[in-house]
Amino acid sequence: MNDYLRIPGLIDIHVHLRDPGQTDKEDFNTGTAAALKGGITTIFDMPNNLEPVFSVEKLSEKSKIVSNKALCDYGFFFGSDGENLAEFEKAAGKTIGLKLYLSDTTGKYTVTDESQIYKIFKKWTKKKPVVVHAENEKVGLAIKIAYDCGNILHITHITGENELAQIMDAKKMGMKISSDATPHHLFLSLEDKERLGKYAEVKPPLVSKRNQAYLWNHISDIDCIASDHAPHMKKEKESEISYYGMPGLETMLPLLITAFHDGKLTFEDIIRMTSHNPSKIFNLKRDDSSYAEINSEEEYLIENETLFTKCKWSPFAGWYVKGKIKRVFLRGTRVYEDGKILVRPGFGKNIK
Amino acid sequence: MNDYLRIPGLIDIHVHLRDPGQTDKEDFNTGTAAALKGGITTIFDMPNNLEPVFSVEKLSEKSKIVSNKALCDYGFFFGSDGENLAEFEKAAGKTIGLKLYLSDTTGKYTVTDESQIYKIFKKWTKKKPVVVHAENEKVGLAIKIAYDCGNILHITHITGENELAQIMDAKKMGMKISSDATPHHLFLSLEDKERLGKYAEVKPPLVSKRNQAYLWNHISDIDCIASDHAPHMKKEKESEISYYGMPGLETMLPLLITAFHDGKLTFEDIIRMTSHNPSKIFNLKRDDSSYAEINSEEEYLIENETLFTKCKWSPFAGWYVKGKIKRVFLRGTRVYEDGKILVRPGFGKNIK
Numbered sequence: 228m229n230d231y232l233r234i235p236g237l238i239d240i241h242v243h244l245r246d247p248g249q250t251d252k253e254d255f256n257t258g259t260a261a262a263l264k265g266g267i268t269t270i271f272d273m274p275n276n277l278e279p280v281f282s283v284e285k286l287s288e289k290s291k292i293v294s295n296k297a298l299c300d301y302g303f304f305f306g307s308d309g310e311n312l313a314e315f316e317k318a319a320g321k322t323i324g325l326k327l328y329l330s331d332t333t334g335k336y337t338v339t340d341e342s343q344i345y346k347i348f349k350k351w352t353k354k355k356p357v358v359v360h361a362e363n364e365k366v367g368l369a370i371k372i373a374y375d376c377g378n379i380l381h382i383t384h385i386t387g388e389n390e391l392a393q394i395m396d397a398k399k400m401g402m403k404i405s406s407d408a409t410p411h412h413l414f415l416s417l418e419d420k421e422r423l424g425k426y427a428e429v430k431p432p433l434v435s436k437r438n439q440a441y442l443w444n445h446i447s448d449i450d451c452i453a454s455d456h457a458p459h460m461k462k463e464k465e466s467e468i469s470y471y472g473m474p475g476l477e478t479m480l481p482l483l484i485t486a487f488h489d490g491k492l493t494f495e496d497i498i499r500m501t502s503h504n505p506s507k508i509f510n511l512k513r514d515d516s517s518y519a520e521i522n523s524e525e526e527y528l529i530e531n532e533t534l535f536t537k538c539k540w541s542p543f544a545g546w547y548v549k550g551k552i553k554r555v556f557l558r559g560t561r562v563y564e565d566g567k568i569l570v571r572p573g574f575g576k577n578i579k
Numbered sequence: 580m581n582d583y584l585r586i587p588g589l590i591d592i593h594v595h596l597r598d599p600g601q602t603d604k605e606d607f608n609t610g611t612a613a614a615l616k617g618g619i620t621t622i623f624d625m626p627n628n629l630e631p632v633f634s635v636e637k638l639s640e641k642s643k644i645v646s647n648k649a650l651c652d653y654g655f656f657f658g659s660d661g662e663n664l665a666e667f668e669k670a671a672g673k674t675i676g677l678k679l680y681l682s683d684t685t686g687k688y689t690v691t692d693e694s695q696i697y698k699i700f701k702k703w704t705k706k707k708p709v710v711v712h713a714e715n716e717k718v719g720l721a722i723k724i725a726y727d728c729g730n731i732l733h734i735t736h737i738t739g740e741n742e743l744a745q746i747m748d749a750k751k752m753g754m755k756i757s758s759d760a761t762p763h764h765l766f767l768s769l770e771d772k773e774r775l776g777k778y779a780e781v782k783p784p785l786v787s788k789r790n791q792a793y794l795w796n797h798i799s800d801i802d803c804i805a806s807d808h809a810p811h812m813k814k815e816k817e818s819e820i821s822y823y824g825m826p827g828l829e830t831m832l833p834l835l836i837t838a839f840h841d842g843k844l845t846f847e848d849i850i851r852m853t854s855h856n857p858s859k860i861f862n863l864k865r866d867d868s869s870y871a872e873i874n875s876e877e878e879y880l881i882e883n884e885t886l887f888t889k890c891k892w893s894p895f896a897g898w899y900v901k902g903k904i905k906r907v908f909l910r911g912t913r914v915y916e917d918g919k920i921l922v923r924p925g926f927g928k929n930i931k
Contacts, residue, residue, distance in 0.1 A: 230855045232584065232846050493875065495584070498582060498584065522847060
């Protein structure tokens with residue numbers, strides 16, 4: 228029964244589903260289940276698996292492993308350490324973009340040599356975005372190189388003026404450039420660190436209230452919201468080693484609807500940032516048959532116990548949100564309703 | 580492109596499309612075009628045509644005349660002056676309910692004799708609603724008779740506490756009873772009379788700000804919003820004779836979304852009152868493929884010149900509303916987009 232407000236199914240352009248390699252943290256089944264529960268009908272999975280997706284062979288292997296597990300639609304990013312340029316041409320056809328780490332991140336994937344970055348940008352197709360993790364001055368570097376080489380550039384998980392001001396300038400110059408911010412940077416700040424302890428550890432780190440206010444004040448200049456869903460097990464987060472990242476698929480849309488009630492953004496902003504722009508930037512074909520039905524007035528408590536993500540914790544546990552996802556449709560099929568997934572693993576398709 | 584907020588296509592349970600008989604005021608083509616422009620995918624047309632729909636023959640005649648003109652889906656009410664009980668059984672199968680005038684209205688259709696009203700309620704099917712125009716103490720009369728006879732009762736265009744309090748009491752007793760209010764009673768008041776002059780004339784009449792506030796304060800107790808779209812030509816409205824009624828199909832949803840922005844009701848209220856309850860009360864089969872896509876933030880000026888209704892005026896002309904209907908889908912087909920009807924007359928179907 229057609230009784231709810233509907234918004235286009237969300238496209239989350241930045242998630243880490245850990246499959247294969249770290250399926251103790253998450254796998255493609257639990258991760259895509261969490262996506263659907265969160266109103267997300269398409270996810271883009273990052274290449275930094277335990278064995279990173281730097282070759283077409285690894286990509287095919289991953290594709291084979293996850294295809295029988297996927298519940299929502301998905302696309303893959305290709306990765307690069309600068310040593311795999313020969314793979315680019317083949318990989319481009321099978322992926323939605325290239326993911327590049329210019330700033331420090333988990334693992335050994337950061338590319339720091341400028342001439343190597345040039346080679347990567349030059350070699351990658353000019354028809355699909357290069358998504359970069361770039362903080363502060365690295366944003367300027369990415370812009371300079373993408374401008375010189377003619378790439379489509381997307382700066383992921385920006386955290387404030389340092390990044391956005393440079394992106395805005397490049398936009399004014401006519402560059403094909405876009406950005407996203409994460410729910411944890413928009414809804415958590417340094418003030419939450421005491422409460423969350425090591426659970427607050429994430430890259431880029433949580434920001435000050437002042438920086439966070441900057442993001443909200445410039446929400447109309449930010450192109451996308453992406454979860455950067457990066458689950459780690461509780462025992463990992465609580466250990467002495469730092470495991471950076473937090474889950475976010477299930478909580479992103481309820482948090483955004485709550486922000487709508489608080490007057491921080493409009494429904495049109497939500498749609499623009501979670502489906503219109505992602506599909507425009509990544510050149511996706513879309514129809515009208517993938518959508519989420521919500522009760523925008525229903526309040527509920529976020530609880531670890533009811534999460535679908537394998538890691539079973541959320542930095543937002545204990546928060547009341549206003550905006551409940553009731554049903555989700557993917558390509559015309561009812562795939563989620565009232566806490567239950569209604570399709571079998573494998574229903575989700577690779578969009579490329 | 581799936582870029583807008585969607586709400587279920589509205590079901591307007593009270594309209595007067597004047598066809599056949601007074602097609603100078605409106606016809607089924609212009610009226611259903613106005614409906615689609617207003618996000619309304621189903622209308623229920625009233626029986627008080629110039630020659631009222633008191634017989635199955637008249638009903639068939641009307642059905643034949645309008646079927647090639649309809650753009651949105653529609654249902655017909657049957658009418659009664661108490662002299663046509665023999666027609667009821669056949670008529671019930673072809674209509675969505677019985678419309679009865681207990682209070683003064685335009686034309687000669689008011690039934691005042693209590694025993695005759697009893698006969699009508701007794702004879703009408705207990706499976707389809709009797710919709711009554713009943714003001715003040717006439718509400719109590721309708722409730723008493725419907726209770727005695729076991730009818731489903733709907734009180735249309737209520738204007739305040741006089742009606743709603745009685746309806747609430749009957750509901751508490753377990754009666755199948757419901758109500759609707761019109762946009763003109765919710766958004767216009769006695770204070771608008773000076774501005775509107777004879778254009779303000781409507782039955783029931785516009786109410787005081789106090790009564791209007793009562794309606795808004797009890798919005799969660801009102802089951803439906805219905806336009807009571809009742810067009811008359813400008814020259815008629817401006818003449819010395821009183822032509823009661825005003826158009827409302829195109830302005831209802833934008834006004835409701837504007838009221839949402841003003842914090843007067845929620846999107847869920849809008850959906851509840853314009854599609855969930857209408858379909859529940861009138862037992863309609865529904866699917867998910869009829870809906871309106873809106874930009875809830877887009878402001879625009881209501882202007883007489885751009886109205887689809889043949890009468891080309893609105894009591895809300897000159898008002899800025901916030902909430903624009905961008906596209907409308909009916910049974911999966913795009914039927915309206917950006918000011919244009921995209922299907923041919925006859926696309927609309929009789930739902931019975």
